[in-house]
Amino acid sequence: MNTASKEYFSEHQRYIKLAAEIGVLILAFVFLLLPGTLRESDFPIGEEAYYHLARSESVFGTGFGWNFLLGYFPLNFLLLFTGLLSLLFIFLNLKMLKLEEKLLALGFFIVSPAFVYLFNVGERFGAGFLFSLIASYFLFDKKYLIAAAISLLILLFDIWMGFFILFLIMLYFLLMKEKKKFFYLLIGVFLFSTLLLGDFSIGIVSDLGAKVGSSVFALSFALGCFLFFWNKKKFLLLYWAAGLLFLFSLKVEFGIFYFSLLLSTLMSICFFELLRAKWESKLIRDLILLIIVCGLMFSGLSYANRISKEKPADDIFNALNKLPDDAVVFSGVEYGNWIEYSGKKSVWHSFMNRDKIERIEGDFSAVLDSRDYSGVIGVLEKYEIDYILLDDELRKRWGESGLLYLLRYNTEDFRLLFEDDGVEIWRFFR
Amino acid sequence: MQIRRSYKILILIFLVVLFARLYFSFQTSYLDNSGYLVKRYSENILETGKPLLYDQLSYNGREVLYSPLWHYILSIFRIVFGDLALKLIPALFSSLLVVVVYLLSKRIVDNNELALFIALMSGFIPAFFINTLISASIYSLAVPIMFYLIYLFMDLDKEKVGRFVAFSFFLSLLHPVSILFSLGLLAYYLLSSSENMKIERIKGEAMVFNLISTFFLQFLIYKKAFLEYGFSVIWHNVPSQILGSYFDFDIFGMLYTTGALTLIFGLAGIVLGIAKKKDKILLVSGLVLATLILLWLRLLEPRIGLMFLSVALVVASAFTLNIFLSYLGKTKLPYHRLSFVMIVLGLIILSLAVPSFVLASKHVKESVPSAYEILVLEWIKENSLPDVTIVAPLGKGHIITDVAEKRTVLDDNFLLAPRTSERYSDVEKLYSTKSEVEALEIIAKYNIDYVFIPIETELKYGKIKWIDDEYCFKGIFFGTPKVYQVSC
Numbered sequence: 077m078n079t080a081s082k083e084y085f086s087e088h089q090r091y092i093k094l095a096a097e098i099g100v101l102i103l104a105f106v107f108l109l110l111p112g113t114l115r116e117s118d119f120p121i122g123e124e125a126y127y128h129l130a131r132s133e134s135v136f137g138t139g140f141g142w143n144f145l146l147g148y149f150p151l152n153f154l155l156l157f158t159g160l161l162s163l164l165f166i167f168l169n170l171k172m173l174k175l176e177e178k179l180l181a182l183g184f185f186i187v188s189p190a191f192v193y194l195f196n197v198g199e200r201f202g203a204g205f206l207f208s209l210i211a212s213y214f215l216f217d218k219k220y221l222i223a224a225a226i227s228l229l230i231l232l233f234d235i236w237m238g239f240f241i242l243f244l245i246m247l248y249f250l251l252m253k254e255k256k257k258f259f260y261l262l263i264g265v266f267l268f269s270t271l272l273l274g275d276f277s278i279g280i281v282s283d284l285g286a287k288v289g290s291s292v293f294a295l296s297f298a299l300g301c302f303l304f305f306w307n308k309k310k311f312l313l314l315y316w317a318a319g320l321l322f323l324f325s326l327k328v329e330f331g332i333f334y335f336s337l338l339l340s341t342l343m344s345i346c347f348f349e350l351l352r353a354k355w356e357s358k359l360i361r362d363l364i365l366l367i368i369v370c371g372l373m374f375s376g377l378s379y380a381n382r383i384s385k386e387k388p389a390d391d392i393f394n395a396l397n398k399l400p401d402d403a404v405v406f407s408g409v410e411y412g413n414w415i416e417y418s419g420k421k422s423v424w425h426s427f428m429n430r431d432k433i434e435r436i437e438g439d440f441s442a443v444l445d446s447r448d449y450s451g452v453i454g455v456l457e458k459y460e461i462d463y464i465l466l467d468d469e470l471r472k473r474w475g476e477s478g479l480l481y482l483l484r485y486n487t488e489d490f491r492l493l494f495e496d497d498g499v500e501i502w503r504f505f506r
Numbered sequence: 507m508q509i510r511r512s513y514k515i516l517i518l519i520f521l522v523v524l525f526a527r528l529y530f531s532f533q534t535s536y537l538d539n540s541g542y543l544v545k546r547y548s549e550n551i552l553e554t555g556k557p558l559l560y561d562q563l564s565y566n567g568r569e570v571l572y573s574p575l576w577h578y579i580l581s582i583f584r585i586v587f588g589d590l591a592l593k594l595i596p597a598l599f600s601s602l603l604v605v606v607v608y609l610l611s612k613r614i615v616d617n618n619e620l621a622l623f624i625a626l627m628s629g630f631i632p633a634f635f636i637n638t639l640i641s642a643s644i645y646s647l648a649v650p651i652m653f654y655l656i657y658l659f660m661d662l663d664k665e666k667v668g669r670f671v672a673f674s675f676f677l678s679l680l681h682p683v684s685i686l687f688s689l690g691l692l693a694y695y696l697l698s699s700s701e702n703m704k705i706e707r708i709k710g711e712a713m714v715f716n717l718i719s720t721f722f723l724q725f726l727i728y729k730k731a732f733l734e735y736g737f738s739v740i741w742h743n744v745p746s747q748i749l750g751s752y753f754d755f756d757i758f759g760m761l762y763t764t765g766a767l768t769l770i771f772g773l774a775g776i777v778l779g780i781a782k783k784k785d786k787i788l789l790v791s792g793l794v795l796a797t798l799i800l801l802w803l804r805l806l807e808p809r810i811g812l813m814f815l816s817v818a819l820v821v822a823s824a825f826t827l828n829i830f831l832s833y834l835g836k837t838k839l840p841y842h843r844l845s846f847v848m849i850v851l852g853l854i855i856l857s858l859a860v861p862s863f864v865l866a867s868k869h870v871k872e873s874v875p876s877a878y879e880i881l882v883l884e885w886i887k888e889n890s891l892p893d894v895t896i897v898a899p900l901g902k903g904h905i906i907t908d909v910a911e912k913r914t915v916l917d918d919n920f921l922l923a924p925r926t927s928e929r930y931s932d933v934e935k936l937y938s939t940k941s942e943v944e945a946l947e948i949i950a951k952y953n954i955d956y957v958f959i960p961i962e963t964e965l966k967y968g969k970i971k972w973i974d975d976e977y978c979f980k981g982i983f984f985g986t987p988k989v990y991q992v993s994c
Contacts, residue, residue: 283725284736292725292732300714356708357667360715371722378729 096179100186107186107376108159111196112152114384119393120151121386125198126413127427138427139200141232151198158206159195165209169216170341181344187376189282189291190336196383201330204233208241215245237330267320274327282379288332291375294339297368301346314342388414391499392467396420398494399463399501406456407465409433415465423459444478452482453489456504464502512618516625519604523629527597530866531639536880537592538873539901542908543919544577544642545592551581563907564914565923566895566952573727575679576644596646600638603650603817604629610657611824614786620831623851624824627858631820633763633812635862636869645813648681653817655687656793660786662709674716678723686796686806686814688720694792701783731921740805743920745930754808763865764816765858772819775826787825794818875905879960882983883910886956894955897933899963906958915952937963942972949992961986
């Protein structure tokens with residue numbers, strides 16, 4: 077009887093683990109497919125993907141590895157595939173954790189805005205992130221050369237991401253070889269350069285409107301963990317790493333992805349620590365843990381919903397498709413990649429060098445703010461503009477003065493060609 | 507037997523307070539401006555069963571964001587009592603504060619008579635009395651619940667945890683002011699730690715739960731506002747022109763609306779409580795501290811902050827009065843003790859009841875629309891097209907949308923409202939400008955069909971000159987208020 081019961085329970089445990097694994101897999105599919113399902117348009121989300129799609133098969137431009145892959149595989153397939161593979165490698169990398177901690181960490185990462193962004197918006201970072209996970213898998217397996225070789229591959233997707241991973245490998249290597257002096261020196265350099273170079277980004281919390289960031293609940297939970305368990309040794313390294321990555325995320329765009337992963341791991345460990353701790357009221361414990369899970373889910377779901385409503389909508393491409401190929405179209409900087417994807421030439425786009433963007437911005441500030449006819453025409457002619465694309469957002473941003481004023485009242489140089497649901501195309505007669 | 511007697515007195519106090527409230531609130535058949543907003547939201551629930559999410563009348567149509575729990579509660583009572591519920595139910599809830607304060611004071615001082623006296627005091631706190639009279643105010647429920655939570659927290663045990671959790675959730679769902687309670691608990695934790703006082707484990711757990719649940723629910727309800735404004739959400743999208751004065755804190759006003767003696771005895775109670783390391787007083791002090799900090803940082807509207815502050819001070823004054831009464835027993839005044847005590851207590855009641863009644867009768871006269879105003883708005887409702895827009899000053903927005911059922915350019919429900927600063931400035935300019943061209947530009951910008959000119963506006967800006975152009979503006983009403991129809 078005893079033996080039967082034991083067997084029953086061990087089987088039972090196995091089924092629970094299996095159910096948890098299947099649950100995490102379903103969750104992954106849900107968050108990988110949800111924004112696309114909620115989206116009304118069939119076009120990819122955001123503007124970044126269009127830069128790469130416009131250059132697919134090409135081995136030039138930013139993230140040329142990703143451009144190249146897009147030439148051979150559909151974007152949606154690549155995003156789903158890299159997303160699932162990333163989760164597999166995260167699972168394999170977290171071998172120091174218990175199964176339930178691993179699964180929960182995966183769950184927390186899946187519902188994080190960073191994951192939703194990485195594998196739903198077709199940017200180059202998703203593939204880079206996957207390769208960095210593969211590299212770390214080999215690194216933990218002490219196959220340093222393979223790890224370094226894979227890290228070099230990341231350079232094809234994003235140069236800075238590649239250097240960052242190589243730097244992490246070096247840190248790990250120094251730590252393993254117990255060369256603590258060099259290790260701390262490098263950490264110091266890292267901290268110093270993170271603090272001093274570049275500008276701080278204030279948008280790191282997705283719930284407060286950041287483009288991609290952490291959930292406010294994840295950050296609060298991590299802070300709570302720190303306050304509760306600050307004296308626990310096993311958290312010490314994680315806190316340090318999380319602190320450094322947090323600072324890094326404030327400066328570097330892709331930092332948030334690694335920070336979110338670390339945060340998920342930290343939260344998972346902390347969650348079980350809280351579950352096992354002695355509580356006076358089990359009701360309060362269960363409710364607190366439930367609220368934490370609900371909060372994280374809420375952040376993830378609301379972020380998925382938010383990005384599903386991101387531009388572009390069909391009407392922008394409907395308008396652009398009416399124009400001849402190679403025509404020069406002027407619009408907002410973030411519209412540039414859509415213009416180029418549709419086969420037209422854009423004055424500017426967000427992947428351009430920052431100085432160049434600022435220069436163009438300087439030229440067009442006169443166009444957008446003043447009613448000086450000759451000044452406006454001069455700038456439009458300098459950039460050989462044929463068409464102007466406008467929508468509600470741009471009209472609101474640019475205001476009624478400047479170019480919009482001339483479009484309305486100067487019928488000699490400008491003519492409205494097309495208008496649909498707030499999207500307008502104006503012809504400029506050079 | 508003793509308990510029965512005190513309960514009888516408590517019921518009597520409750521009835522006296524309820525009667526006083528009903529007496530003042532039924533002096534007028536109207537509500538104040540914010541009361542009309544609550545009325546309209548609860549009407550929508552009565553008609554459709556759903557909260558109003560897109561308000562077609564406010565700001566010419568805009569999204570609205572609020573927790574509809576209070577409006578649901580009022581709607582349920584309106585099914586039975588009709589529009590009477592808008593005055594009756596808030597009066598009933600706010601009168602319940604005396605019961606909560608009685609329980610709290612009894613726990614602090616263990617003196618039944620004194621607790622009853624404090625309960626009586628709490629019934630006539632001017633700041634709370636006038637703000638919950640004719641506005642169907644959500645605070646009539648939020649304030650008693652918050653102090654009930656403090657009562658539960660004082661001697662929290664496993665038995666009370668369920669109730670604490672339920673009411674904590676309820677308060678968070680009811681109104682964002684639940685954040686004040688969470689901050690009060692946090693301040694209590696800091697005060698206790700600074701005094702080296704150990705907080706019971708179950709209280710620590712309850713605090714963490716309260717913090718997390720409040721945080722979560724506020725994010726859930728106000729997600730859109732957080733996304734739209736980020737951290738600036740704390741300013742509620744209040745127009746920049748009035749932001750400075752919106753949170754202005756007037757010390758003399760505070761003395762009057764809190765009651766000078768309450769303030770003195772309350773603050774003394776807090777100081778003595780902290781000095782004597784009284785855990786229960788520390789808890790009340792936490793709330794006082796949190797309220798003061800928020801007021802100081804201009805994150806809490808003084809009108810609202812003072813409600814919580816004055817109730818907390820009344821509760822804390824129980825501690826001072828208890829010390830005072832026991833001190834009197836030790837002096838050589840035993841023969842005059844009763845008369846002395848009666849004088850002091852009488853003074854306290856006078857310092858609360860007199861301002862309450864004076865302010866209440868003033869509030870009831872000045873804050874509601876006049877019968878003529880209502881007549882004018884009802885005429886517009888009957889005699890104009892359904893989609894016309896009326897321009898009115900900030901303080902009249904909700905009255906117009908409810909009574910006339912027409913669109914307005916602006917009202918004081920700022921959260922998620924479009925371009926509040928610009929609209930506020932345009933409306934101010936419209937009433938103050940001497941240029942008809944400028945006025946017509948603003949009229950065209952917001953598609954204004956009627957210009958509503960209440961007497962307050964004329965007193966503030968003087969006579970509006972451009973309105974005399976008979977070609978463009980057709981006078982409809984010439985009393986107070988004046989109403990002109992735009993015809994060009």
